[in-house]
Amino acid sequence: MKVYDAATVRNVALVGHSGAGKTQLASAILFDAGMVNRLGKVDDGTTVTDFDDEEIARKHTLASSLAYAEWNKTKVNLIDTPGIANFLADAQAALRVSDAALVVVDAVSGVEVQTEKVWEAADALELPRVVVLNRYDRERASLDRSLESLHAAFGRTVVPIQIPIGNEKTFKGVIDLVSMKAFTFEADGSSTMVEGPVPAGSAEAAQASREALIEMVAEADDQLMEKFFEAGTLTQDELVSGLRKAVFGRRVCPLVCTSAILNVGIQPMLDAIVQLLPTPADRECKAVHAKTGAEVTVAASDTAPYAAFVWKTVADPFAGRISMFRVMSGVLRSDSTVYNLTRETPERLGHLVLLEGKTQTDVPEIKAGDLGAVAKLKDTVTSDTLADKGGVRFAPIVFPEPVLSYAMEPRSRGDEDKISSSLQRLQEEDPSIRSSRDPQTKELLLSGQGQVHIEVTVAKLKRRFGVEVNLKPPRIPYRETITASTEAQGRHKKQTGGHGQFGDCSITMEPLPRGADFEFVDEIFGGSIPQQFRPAVEKGIQDARLRGFLAGYPVVDFKVTLVDGKFHPVDSNELSFRMAGRLAFKDGMSRARPTILEPIMNVEIYAPNDFAGDLMGDLNGRRGRIGGMDTRGGMTVIKAQVPMAEMLTYEQQLTSATGGRGSYHMEYSHYEEVPSHLQTKIIAAAKAEKAGEAEEEE
Ligand SMILES: Nc1nc2c(ncn2[C@@H]2O[C@H](COP(=O)(O)OP(=O)(O)OP(=O)(O)O)[C@@H](O)[C@H]2O)c(=O)[nH]1
Ligand SMILES: [Mg+2]
Secondary structure, eight states: OOOOOGGGEEEEEEEOSTTSSHHHHHHHHHHHTTSSSSOOOTTTTOOSSOOSHHHHHHTSOOSOEEEEEEETTEEEEEEEOOOSGGGHHHHHHHHHTOSEEEEEEETTTBSOHHHHHHHHHHHHTTOOEEEEEEOTTSTTOOHHHHHHHHHHHHOTTEEESEEEESOGGGOOEEEETTTTEEEEEOSSSOOOEEEEOOOGGGHHHHHHHHHHHHHHHHHTOHHHHHHHHHHSSOOHHHHHHHHHHHHHTTSOEEEEEOBTTTTBSHHHHHHHHHHHSOOGGGOEEEEEETTTOOEEEEEOOTTSOOEEEEEEEEEETTTEEEEEEEEEESEEETTEEEEETTTTEEEEEOOEEEEETTEEEEESEEETTOEEEEEOOSSOOTTOEEEOTTSEEOOOOOOOOOOEEEEEEESSTTOHHHHHHHHHHHHHHOTTOEEEEOTTTOOEEEEESSHHHHHHHHHHHHHHHOOOEEEOOOBOOOEEEESSOEEEEEEEEEOOSSSOEEEEEEEEEEEOOTTOOEEEEEOOOSSSSOGGGHHHHHHHHHHHHHHOSSSSOOBOSEEEEEEEEEOOTTTOOHHHHHHHHHHHHHHHHTTSOEEEEEEEEEEEEEEEGGGHHHHHHHHHHTTOEEEEEEEETTEEEEEEEEEGGGTTTHHHHHHHHHTTOOEEEEEEEEEEEOOHHHHHHHHHHHHHHHHHHHHHHO
16 A cells, blocks of 8 residues: 655655756656656656656656655655746745755756755755756766865755766766765666675775765764764764764755766665655644644644645646645545635545656555645645644745736637636646736736746647637836826816716825835815715726826836815716826826836856856846856856846847856846836837727727
8 A cells, every 4th residue: 555654755856957857867766666667768758757748848847746766665755846947936836845855966067047046945945955966977077076066056065975986978886985885887777786895996086085974974963073083083873873964954965976867876866865864754844823823833743633735736627626735744535525724615635646747546545744646626726735724824835926928819719718717727737927918908918937938838728728829029017107296186077968077186196115006195184075086086096007108007106195176066976086086197297207117137147157258248238237246166157137128038148158058047126217218219119009009990
C-alpha cells in the first residue's frame, strides 16, 4: 500500500535557471529508482514531468509538476519547477510545500539570474538546500569556476560533498567525501553503478576536499568546533551527524556533481537527499489559528487534526479541476468530507491520488507530510486550507502582479464569452495572469509576467479550450496625474420641454503621492448639494478620470474635495450631477498641469564579464539608471531601473548581444513621470489611434 509516514518522506523542489537540467534530472531519478523503465529525455518529449503539450513543444517546463521516487525505503517527492523567469511564481509555490530545495546549476554557466531568484525564495522560507552541479559532461564544465561563482553569490556555505571523476567528456563518476568511496557509471544512460576505492590519482584532491568539508561542518556547531580544535579532525560519526545538522541549519549547502543526460552521479545524489535532508517531521510549519488569529506551528503528526494546504490547481477541460496539496498534519482519506476553512464550505473528497507526472495512482489515505492530489473539488482553489472549523490556516501564496498587457481579438466572432470563461479557468491554474477589459478601447486584455507567459497562455486557450485569439502588440500601462492644485467647477444645465436637467458642483483637486490612486472627500457644509446627489458627483469624476485627459490613460494619485454646489428642486437628478462631476474634472485638469507617468522596472542582468561595457551602454540608451554592478566569478551582475517601454524588445537584444549567454529578470517597481518630449509622442499616438477608431466606426 502506497501510504507513507512522515519519517519516510522527503519533499524536494528542483529549482534553478532554465536549461540547467531540472526536468532531465527528475527523469534520471525516476529511471534509477525504477519508477519508469526508460530514461525519458526532454529533447524527445518523453519525460515524466514535462507532459503538457506546450511543454513538449517548447522543451521547457511551464508549470510545476509532481512525481515521486522510492529510494532506500523512502518516498522522495520531486516537484519539477519552471526556470523561465515568467513562471517564477510556480517555483515559489512549489517551495512552499517542500522541506528542501535542490538548486540545479549548469556546470558551465555557474550561477545565473534565476539561480539567485530561487535562492532568495528558499532563503525566505528558511529551506535547507543541495546544489546539484549538472551538465558536468559538457565542454568547459568546471567545479572550481562554478564554486567561485556560487561562493561569490551565496557565500562559502556551498561545500562539495562529492568531487567529480573525470571532466567534460570523460566525466564518469564521483568520489563521495564522507564515505571516501568512488562511484562510477557507464555514462550511457544505464543505471549501472560500480562502487570502488578512491582512484590513486585523485586521492590527494579528495583528501583536501574532505578536510575542507570537515572544517565547514565543525564550524557550524560549537561542540564540534571544540573537538575539531582538540583532535585536528572529526570522527566519521561526528562528520555524518554533524553534516546532517549543518544542512538542516543551513550552515552547509552540500554540492554534488551530475550528468542527468548520461545518468552519472544520480544515485549518490539520491543517497545524499535521503541521508541529509530533513523529513517533514523534522520541520514545523507556520500557520494561523482560524478563530483566534494567533500564530501557531504545525507538526507533521498523523494523530493531530487534519490540515492540508492546496499549493497548485490544474484546469483540465476533461478531468476537471485537479488540486495538488500537502497534508500538513493529520491524515486525509479518500471518499470523505472535509472542510475548506478558507472558503468556509464543506468539500467532498473523491479518490486521493499520488502523481507521477500526469499518471495518477489511487490511494486510500495520505498521511501528514506527504504530497498528493484530488480531482473535482467544488470550491477549492490554490492557497486554500482544508481543515476543520476552529483549525489552522496557512498563509496564501503571494503571486506577482502582472507586468505586461496585450489586447486580444477573437479569431471568430461570438467567441468572446468562451474566451472569458476559459481564461477564468486558466487563472485558477495560474493566478499570475489577469484578464480585464480596457476601459477606453473596450478591448479584452490579457496581462501576465512577460511575452512568453502571454504566448503560453494563448496556446493553452487554443489547445485546451479550442478558442483562438490574435494578440495585438503590448500596451504600456501609462497613467496620468496632476502636478498642481486647483479649484474647478462643473455645471450641467439642459432645458428640454418639461423637466430640465440641472447640476452644479465646485471641487478642489490636489496631487497625492505616487501609488495613492484616487481619493474623494465630501466637505460640503449644509445642503448646497443634497446628500443623495453627492455620490453622483464622485461617479462622474470616476468615469472621467478612467478615460484620461491627455492621452486616454487613467488619471491617478490625486484627491478631489467636493466643497460646494447648487441644485434645482425640480430639475436636479443623479444624471445631472454625474455630468457636472465630469465637467468639473475636465475644467480642473486644464489647470492642474497634467502629466503622463510610466511604469519603471527593476532589472537584473547576468552576463559574462566581457559584455558588461556593451550592456551598460545599451541600458543608458534605454533611459536606464544603473543601480549597481558586481562580478561573480566570470559573470557580471548589473542592477538597473529602466522604463518598461524601453524593455519590450530586450530579450532579443540580450540574446543576440551575448550569444545567448546573458539572462535577465525584470519586475515592476514604480511609476515615474515621462520626459516631456516623449509625452508629446504618446499624446500624438493616442490621438492617431482615436482618429483611426472613429474612421472604422463610420
Ligand atoms: N550535456 C548535457 N545536457 C543536459 C544535461 N541535463 C540536461 N541536459 C540538456 O539540457 C537541456 C535542458 O534540460 P532541461 O532538463 O529541460 O532543463 P530545465 O532546467 O528543466 O529547464 P526549464 O524547464 O526551462 O527550467 C535539454 O536539452 C537537456 O537534454 C546534462 O547533464 N548534460
Ligand atoms: Mg524543466
